[in-house]
Amino acid sequence: MIGLLLRRAPMRHFARLDNQGRCQSLWQLAEPPDSGHWVEITHSDPRWLGQTIPPDALAPMPGARRQRQSWQAQPV
Template sequence: MRLLKSLFMSHAHHRHFALLDPHGRCVAFKQCSLPPVGEGWVEVAETHLGWMNRPLPASARLNPLAVQAQPQQALAS
């Protein structure tokens, strides 16, 4: 039965985020499908409790996807 449910139900992809204080130390983690609202949240590859109250290692951060600028069309009057 569980197999049937898993075939028909969509699964949200959860991403990992870390909240950094003004000194760059990790103070919280969150897993969600959309980025958290507020300042200080950065996306990380995984949640690692050893990072709490310490600066994140450079390898932990994920680079944000490059936003492609879409050309704006001039409106004809």
């Protein structure tokens, strides 16, 4: 019972990008940061600092699958 009350939100990985899309900082947080250009990533790697984030490390955006499906042709 107490375990349910003390349950924490899972930690997620975020990268802050500059205007050229290069990684400026890496954070691990329960919620996305409020300000700045942050993207969610699947994991963090300090070698990405100053570099672009590899496309396969970007976390899927919520709703991305639903959006793709809405563009598919519907049978008549």
